[in-house]
Amino acid sequence: MASDDDQKVRVLGVWNSPFSAMVKLALKLKGVQYEYIEEDLQNKGPLLLESNPVHKKIPVLIHGRKPVAESVVILEYINETWPENPLLPNDPYERAQARFWAKFIEEKCGRAIWTAYGTQGEEKEKAIKDAEEGLKILEEGLKGKFFNGETIGFLDIVACGIAFWLPVLEEAADIKFFDPEKLPRLRCWTEEYTKVELVKEAFPPRDKLLPAFKAYRDQMFGPKDSST
Structure with missing residues (x-):
């Protein structure tokens, strides 16, 4: 037992x-x-x-x-x-697609966003372009209210860094990846996603997160860095 x-x-x-x-x-x-x-x-x-x-x-x-x-x-x-409230689709093909996009988010979007935050000069500029390209492709893959349809699922969880950490990193490093006018689906997804109560409970408060990432950036490059 x-x-x-x-x-x-x-x-x-x-x-x-x-x-x-x-x-x-x-x-x-x-x-x-x-x-x-x-x-x-x-x-x-x-x-x-x-x-x-x-x-x-x-x-x-x-x-x-x-x-x-x-x-x-x-x-x-x-x-x-814990099979209740499944995060992944039941259909094998749809599950495979979810895993594909999860890998894309991690390798194409996430890696570029964090690289831009943590670098300067040409490396930073290239990372910004890579992030913009990745977000544009991800925008085309978002068909519903959430990646899983009408409920939060696996891909929404994997993409939490885009919904919440990305704008914090943009402000902390004085850079811009996300143009809401060019990415209306991702904009709507972010708005819907971040107002869900369970999501807010799992995420750290922005007013604590932003100064922390500004401080990390200052430790790396100094507080007066304004390169793009």
Whole structure:
């Protein structure tokens, strides 16, 4: 017989990480109770090092005594372990398409956005162009109110960085990726997505997030950086 410890769910994360927020949102959408443990990445705790010895990164989901690492892998584990309120479509082809777009969001959009935030000069300019191109393609792939249709699903969770972290990074680094006039579907999606109560509960407050990312940028390049 399974003990309470075998069913306990813990999330190791960092408060300002979109990847941590992805895991918390997925659990909330599934109605799964969990314990959140904040990690200090400058002084990684033994539980994190033991649970993710390969990459030593957050987020990590610990289900009972079983650790699962990497945010998208964790989302798939959550979806399969708690089948209520499915995050992925039932149809195999549609599931494959969702995984394709998740990889696109991560590799084409997310990577370019974070690179632009954390670089200067030509590398920054190239990353901005790559991000704009990726967002334009993503706009064409958004057909409904959410990526999953009328309810929040797998792709909406994976794209949480675009909905909430992107405008914060734009302001923190004085750059512009997102033109709402050119991307009306993504604009409407962002507006609908960020007003959902469970989403707001999973995301950190903007008034705390923005100064943190401004401070990180200042540490890298100094407070007077205004390059594009």
